[in-house]
Amino acid sequence: MTTFVQSIRYEDRVLTILDQTRLPQEEHYEVIADLAQAVEAIKQLRVRGAPAISLFGGFVLVQEAYRFEAALPVYKQALLETSATLLATRPTAVNLRNVLNQLNPIIQDGTSVEEIRERLEKRTVALYDQDAQTSRQIGIHALELFQSGDRILTICNAGSIATAAYGTALAPFYIAKERGIELSVFASETRSLLQGARLTTWELQRAGIDVTLITDNMVAHTLKEKQIDAIIVGADRITRNGDTANKIGTFQLALLAQAFGIPFYVAAPLSTFDFSLVSGDAIEIEERDPQEVTTVQGIATAPEGVAVFNPAFDVTPHTFITGIITELGVITQPNEETIEQLTGLQPLG
Template sequence: MTNTLSLPRSVEWEETHITLLDQQLLPGKVEYIELKTIKDVWDAIVTLKVRGAPAIGMTAAFGLALAAQQYETDSIDEFNELLQKDKDYLASSRPTAVNLFWALERMVNSITNVTSINEAKTTLVHEAIRIQVEDEEVCYKIGDNALSLFKKDDRVMTICNAGSIATAYYGTALAPFHLSRERDIPLQVYACETRPVLQGSRLTAWELQQSGVDVTLITDNMAAHTIKTKQINAIIVGADRIAANGDTANKIGTYGLALLAKAFHIPFYVAAPLSTFDPTIASGEEIPIEERNPEEVTHLHGQQIAPDGIAVFNPAFDVTPNELITAIITDRGILKGNYQEGIQTLFNN
């Protein structure tokens, strides 16, 4: 039996604007907004209306193409200067997820040999669409590879949201669960709520529920007890940046799950496309960790839940060392063992 999925898409290109699923409003409200300027795009990324490393990259690519359509110049040199300025502006929106910088660099490189302004504008739109189409294909392959690691009725834990709305379609860490529904292979998923912004409860639980996946929501501090009492078979997460040695930055709380996986002797998997790898940095020590507004911790739905003036530490990501990772699942295969060599091979092929 095969089930046909109808998953939400996070971002779509229109001729005069970008249509974006506002993830800040989920799960209570499914609303699409129109981004008409580069400032709209920058704001959407910063305020988490769009999140998930691949979706951020796609949105930024469309944003750069949108900005370029509005340039009024007959000079290729001036066009390139404007494009570089807007590229840098969009790159300033979030520091950790490498897909953002990868997509923007790819966009700029796509017009290296163009000979006219019209050609440049058209090429940028086509390149952004190509990035989106490729990401959907990549996510399907990641899901297919990941699903091969699970057995029928396995119980799998995840954190944050590495699903369809974080990518072009299917997702990375959530892709095997969506494919399991298509192929009628039952899996049970336990989703950590993912404080402080609750991507697990607001987004992952909602998305998997829409897909018909058997999903159970837990708070982050229930993870160890849940692994023990529910006999969790594996943990799978996405990634925002993977260093040359396999050290992986992902949503805060991921490192703790990796330590729990080691303690309980269960596999800990990372699922990510090639665009998430950053071979220019040797290890996770070099990955910049974004720190966000303290109000994400001190307030909940606008209601203050902490004392006035309390000091807050609010890192958005943590880094899981490679020795805690059982395998890194990519669209080009599953990496195990020596990640340094495996990642190098990925980029040499």
């Protein structure tokens, strides 16, 4: 079994994160002291990745539950307000909402402060352990789609540091490594914050997995010249018809995959599905600070005052997706019907 870097640690009721903004230059762990610091860590991407953010949010709620003291009605209200504050940090990913929806009833139905604390902690630890197993299952199912020697391209970082372990889009590469299967990864750098360059190459290289870095504008040429066999990406929200929100630049990869006749896969746990949304048109797309585009690690790369458009995500229509890889298996030609058949989830309406 692979030994993973833990991006989130919860030990003896102390919550610690790996500050991913400092990678790859420095592995710095930050102790989270309160809600304000936690919110800042999410917004500044010190902790990132939809599954990791959801687990982090759960542990923050647990930490606040042990920190706060009040009579039961006031205590419950304070924790529910904490939950709402966490939910508002980043609007596009759905995993955090799904975790909080499991934890909020524990608060609402609790009969004592101590009961709420204990149940929140037990449930969040279980969710963390479950995420690691879920990610491993995604990797096992994904690996069935590839052959030894395949060259596979990915974007952003849907790896072990974006989950409890293994990752989603990167999970098959860890499983392949465990089984002695040779796969080559091509990582798109992922402007504007370079998660592919800073994070994906860092964690794969650390694990001894073959990885090659390219810039975002090299993708078409790379698909042709390096004879890429498939593209695999993660997801932040998948609607009930299979439309998928992921890191900005994902949609253009899907278009190129279709042009080159290669499969385009999305790897995501069931917690990333949002059946309350009919299609990707309803997904709120987060827009971030213009300085993320006009500077690179504090160095200006554009003239001051230039107009900037900086969406953090885009939406890939389901018609461009060959398959969605979940912990239950692969949804081929994803649409509302095929998603329901595999997951057993019931669409709304």
